[in-house]
Amino acid sequence: MKKLLSLLILSTAISFGGASGKAQAEELTLCWAAWDPANALVELSKDFTAESGIDMKFEFVPWPNFADRMLNELNSGGKLCDLIIGDSQWIGGGAENGHYIKLNDFFDAEGISMDDFAPATVYAYSTWPKGTPNYWALPAMGDANGWFYRKDWFSKPELQAEFKEKYGRDLAPPKTQLELKDIAEFFQEREMDGKKVYGAAIFTERGSEGITMGATGALYAWDFAYDDPPGSYQMEGVVNSDNAVEALEFYKELYQCCTPPGYTDSYMQESLDAFKSGQVAMAMNWFAFFPGLYKDPQVGGDKIGFFVNPGQKVEASTLGGQGISVVSYSEKQEQSLQYIKWFAQPEVQKKWWSLGGYSCHNAVLNDPGFADTAPFAADFLNAMGGVRDFWQEPVYAELLLAMQKRLHDYIVADQGTAKEALDKLIEDWTEVFQDEGKL
Amino acid sequence: MKEQKSVVQKIADDAARATPDNVARQVRGLSDKAIAWIFISPTVILLLAINIFPLIWTVFLSFTNYKANRASRGYEFIGLRNYERILNDSDIWHTLQVTAHFLCWTMVLQTLLGFGLAWLINRHFRGHGFWTTVILLPMMLSPAVVGNFWTFLYQPQIGLFNYAVAFITGADPSSFQMIGDVNLAPWAIVIVDTWMWTPYVMLICLAGLRSIPDYIYEAAEVDRASKWRQFWSITLPMVLPFLMLAILFRGIENFKMFDLVVELTSGGPGSVTELASINLKREAFEKWRTGYSSAFAVILFVTVFGAANIYVKALNAVKRR
Numbered sequence: 001m002k003k004l005l006s007l008l009i010l011s012t013a014i015s016f017g018g019a020s021g022k023a024q025a026e027e028l029t030l031c032w033a034a035w036d037p038a039n040a041l042v043e044l045s046k047d048f049t050a051e052s053g054i055d056m057k058f059e060f061v062p063w064p065n066f067a068d069r070m071l072n073e074l075n076s077g078g079k080l081c082d083l084i085i086g087d088s089q090w091i092g093g094g095a096e097n098g099h100y101i102k103l104n105d106f107f108d109a110e111g112i113s114m115d116d117f118a119p120a121t122v123y124a125y126s127t128w129p130k131g132t133p134n135y136w137a138l139p140a141m142g143d144a145n146g147w148f149y150r151k152d153w154f155s156k157p158e159l160q161a162e163f164k165e166k167y168g169r170d171l172a173p174p175k176t177q178l179e180l181k182d183i184a185e186f187f188q189e190r191e192m193d194g195k196k197v198y199g200a201a202i203f204t205e206r207g208s209e210g211i212t213m214g215a216t217g218a219l220y221a222w223d224f225a226y227d228d229p230p231g232s233y234q235m236e237g238v239v240n241s242d243n244a245v246e247a248l249e250f251y252k253e254l255y256q257c258c259t260p261p262g263y264t265d266s267y268m269q270e271s272l273d274a275f276k277s278g279q280v281a282m283a284m285n286w287f288a289f290f291p292g293l294y295k296d297p298q299v300g301g302d303k304i305g306f307f308v309n310p311g312q313k314v315e316a317s318t319l320g321g322q323g324i325s326v327v328s329y330s331e332k333q334e335q336s337l338q339y340i341k342w343f344a345q346p347e348v349q350k351k352w353w354s355l356g357g358y359s360c361h362n363a364v365l366n367d368p369g370f371a372d373t374a375p376f377a378a379d380f381l382n383a384m385g386g387v388r389d390f391w392q393e394p395v396y397a398e399l400l401l402a403m404q405k406r407l408h409d410y411i412v413a414d415q416g417t418a419k420e421a422l423d424k425l426i427e428d429w430t431e432v433f434q435d436e437g438k439l
Numbered sequence: 440m441k442e443q444k445s446v447v448q449k450i451a452d453d454a455a456r457a458t459p460d461n462v463a464r465q466v467r468g469l470s471d472k473a474i475a476w477i478f479i480s481p482t483v484i485l486l487l488a489i490n491i492f493p494l495i496w497t498v499f500l501s502f503t504n505y506k507a508n509r510a511s512r513g514y515e516f517i518g519l520r521n522y523e524r525i526l527n528d529s530d531i532w533h534t535l536q537v538t539a540h541f542l543c544w545t546m547v548l549q550t551l552l553g554f555g556l557a558w559l560i561n562r563h564f565r566g567h568g569f570w571t572t573v574i575l576l577p578m579m580l581s582p583a584v585v586g587n588f589w590t591f592l593y594q595p596q597i598g599l600f601n602y603a604v605a606f607i608t609g610a611d612p613s614s615f616q617m618i619g620d621v622n623l624a625p626w627a628i629v630i631v632d633t634w635m636w637t638p639y640v641m642l643i644c645l646a647g648l649r650s651i652p653d654y655i656y657e658a659a660e661v662d663r664a665s666k667w668r669q670f671w672s673i674t675l676p677m678v679l680p681f682l683m684l685a686i687l688f689r690g691i692e693n694f695k696m697f698d699l700v701v702e703l704t705s706g707g708p709g710s711v712t713e714l715a716s717i718n719l720k721r722e723a724f725e726k727w728r729t730g731y732s733s734a735f736a737v738i739l740f741v742t743v744f745g746a747a748n749i750y751v752k753a754l755n756a757v758k759r760r
Contacts, residue, residue, distance in 0.1 A: 075508040
């Protein structure tokens with residue numbers, strides 16, 4: 001009995017000791033969206049834990065709820081996240097509302113130079129006010145909206161011949177938006193391997209940011225701008241320019257002619273599903289998904305090809321991607337900065353790319369062999385050279401939701417004209433900026 | 440009875456003995472009314488804290504330009520400007536029209552179908568217990584789950600709903616999109632809500648039907664009243680208060696309908712299924728226009744509260760008849 005009692009006491013002591021030891025271990029929580037690169041980051045961060053002894057905990061939220069969930073967290077001064085990889089459009093709000101800590105002093109003290117990162121990513125993911133040397137994030141995940149296609153279908157000789165006869169050119173990745181539509185029309189409702197297939201999977205989602213991210217791919221190709229001169233908030237004749245109207249009409253035509261039935265509320269996952277199930281010849285999505293798609297046993301490898309968003313008036317792509325910031329409400333800011341310092345190292349950035357994350361570091365991107373490291377690497381570099389982003393104002397959410405509504409009303413619900421949609425958008429945005437005292 | 444009383448007395452004596460002297464001294468001088476207040480005060484405080492105060496605070500915020508995500512900027516009083524903007528906003532009127540369409544049609548269909556089903560179930564046919572359970576199943580599901588699986592049912596390529604319609608009409612299943620078509624989407628949400636909540640109306644109607652004493656029908660039989668006459672003169676008047684109650688509950692619920700429709704359509708295509716509650720959520724927690732959304736919430740509250748009050752008066756008049 002005495003022996004049993006001693007064993008019980010010993011086991012209790014061990015379990016309590018273990019628990020208190022665990023409680024004392026340092027731990028950081030990193031918040032991000034739940035997608036392929038997040039898994040790569042989990043893998044990468046094991047090295048940080050091994051080096052520093054700090055455990056990494058992750059809070060990943062699916063994209064459609066990511067902004068809602070995380071902005072609520074930040075707006076309520078929540079302490080869930082020590083580090084956050086927030087969307088590029090959040091940077092203005094993160095800085096002005098005091099959610100992020102400013103990183104300039106830390107970068108200076110640790111010798112981290114923003115010159116070591118691709119200029120477009122520093123501008124988009126780190127600076128506020130835009131373009132000024134005030135840094136609120138370290139570029140973490142470069143991304144842009146690109147395209148992928150069924151290479152095996154494109155290379156079928158009978159289709160090649162039919163396409164050439166009809167359009168007078170080879171069936172190959174399109175160089176312009178209009179060429180893209182031709183190809184989509186060519187494949188629409190075609191029988192492939194005994195199954196009816198469709199032209200293209202594009203973004204049409206209503207709830208969060210989908211249709212805006214998709215349609216801006218066309219708008220930017222038609223040289224769309226938000227205001228002119230930049231920073232003036234003068235939108236009349238710019239947002240609703242003839243080019244913008246043409247681009248929006250084009251995106252609606254593409255939606256109407258060449259998407260699968262019922263494709264009215266589709267974003268990243270629906271695009272991946274449509275492509276992986278062999279429903280579409282082409283699909284748009286973020287480069288972040290390309291490594292996973294290339295590895296897909298059904299449609300990856302030799303069957304898939306990639307191309308950058310085709311230009312029309314200009315070469316341009318919709319920016320995705322995020323920077324990593326330290327949350328000002330965190331009680332572990334020192335350790336969080338330690339993580340950023342570790343993450344900024346060129347060697348870590350190289351491993352990040354090799355695991356499936358898109359590094360923004362020049363040591364990776366400027367490597368002469370970079371373009372050959374993956375079938376989509378060259379396109380990624382190309383895309384990042386011409387990225388454009390949505391408003392990054394602190395009121396970006398209001399601006400975005402207005403655009404979601406106007407675009408969905410016109411493109412999917414078929415209400416009004418492109419010009420009317422853009423005119424109404426200017427009215428909405430003007431009201432927002434007037435409320436902000438910027439107009 | 441006497442024995443039961445003595446047990447109660449014993450418990451009271453034990454409680455009295457267990458009360459500390461200082462507490463007993465303080466309580467001894469209190470009136471019954473004061474003791475009653477002591478008992479209900481926790482509930483009253485809780486009610487004030489979580490119901491009344493937020494309501495007053497919402498009314499207060501509706502006169503400001505406050506934004507909850509930019510609290511550090513403070514706020515300004517802008518009088519009735521939020522109300523003026525809302526009442527002149529064509530998008531808001533559009534969401535109210537969408538809500539009215541949804542509300543009217545769900546009420547009509549659920550009332551007719553719910554009453555019809557209750558009437559059938561009340562006939563005590565063989566297996567009616569089993570069928571009652573089957574009919575009640577939809578309302579036991581979570582609205583989010585229902586919304587999600589109906590999006591699959593409505594899927595033009597693989598959806599069972601489309602195939603069922605195609606089977607009946609001979610049309611191509613992928614030739615129409617229930618939740619992607621501007622004309623069909625408002626009906627798509629009506630169908631799902633009706634599928635889910637008709638059993639609830641049925642249940643209340645069934646309670647009404649079962650509360651009608653058999654002797655009334657027997658008397659009517661003796662008077663040689665036809666079945667139709669019995670229905671109009673006995674069944675319907677006696678079930679009406681129950682039916683009106685069901686309509687009231689469903690009306691209030693559907694006025695603030697959110698989850699089911701968000702899962703089904705997110706308010707789309709465009710804004711054709713954007714109900715007032717979805718718009719309110721977007722204004723309040725996505726655009727963070729706290730003052731503006733507070734004003735909209737107040738307008739919706741007053742509308743529902745006013746309509747419900749008028750309706751309850753009508754309901755009482757029917758009951759008194």
